[in-house]
Amino acid sequence: MQPICYLDLGYVIFGEDYKRGSFLLHMQAEQNRIGRDCSPELPDHLYHVLHLTTIHPDPVFVDELVAKILVPAVKKMMAEFDSARIELKMKVIKKLHNALIAEEMNTGNVYNNAFAALLNVFETEFAQAIAHYNPKEENLINESFFNKNNSINQLVNNYKID
Template identity: 35%
Template sequence: MPTKNINTEHYRMMAGLLDFPEEWIKERAKEAQVFLDAQYPDIGDEFRPFAEMCSHTSLDDIQELYTRTFEVQAVTTLDLGYLLFGDDYKRAELLVNLNREHATLGNDCGHELADHLPNVVRLIALLDDGELRLELLKKVVVPGLKKMIGDFGPETLKKKNEVYVKHHKTLIEMKEHEGTIYQVPLMALLSILVRDFGLGAEEKEEGAGFLASLSTEMKIED
């Protein structure tokens, strides 16, 4: 399985697309489209709807889409450890280990936690230890990405919205295609990682997923 001599600079580019969007998002999306068209043409075709959305949508609306997708009445979460393990001690262990690696390599996590997907993807780009990088990909990043993408499925979205309506009484409305647009960069990132590192469908997924964690959290609040 390939772990050496892989150019990882494009992971920083993909990670940037999943930061909270600011003025740079339109240019980043355009640059990503050019790169993908040149290096991964099939993935570029899949990514195009996101780049076009960024090009034709106001920054305020893109920020609202991001917030609704990942933060308020969220479709999913970008915090890999929470997604995979909920509040289990395994997440605490993961955060400790990731914090150590971030600090060692000088990877600034900003105001997000160590297991926030963009932070972890940037860490992947910095790691020189091929075995550690592959272990992180196989046990955390790839399973987490698969769960994030799975959270955009129609049935999962329906169940999640039912939970939100039950506990918040109201649901923030989104157009159907808008509610799933952020799965596009997630799918592109997953496809790149799988291809670059020879990972496949056999990679094990762990944890109960965001919906199960959400339901448990809501019950505790009651």
């Protein structure tokens, strides 16, 4: 099973960088603060972070989390559903793994609509926080998870994927 995007927000934002580990520790502490056991998922999984935002006692923390992590992460997730990016991923997967691709992958995916709705809610409900924290989002849409744009381009060139 090859996911289009990952739901672990630290991985989406930081990739394999050491900052991800620091973010995970912080998320674990915040999850513990509200008495939430996140196992078997990591504490930065989208499901757990969404739950955290609904019951966390510190509204400043929630505003910052939404503005600096959730909104940029959801935008990156949505970028992974771009038709050209999906088409390229499918070619790479087929070439490297002789994989069968589920038909819905060729025509789009319902999860992109869910991410769009989630982003709309964040941008509406947290507009002031987003404007206040003004997270650096340049090149956000053009970047891929774990800098995979460069990796995919190298695969295309190395394996002559058309």
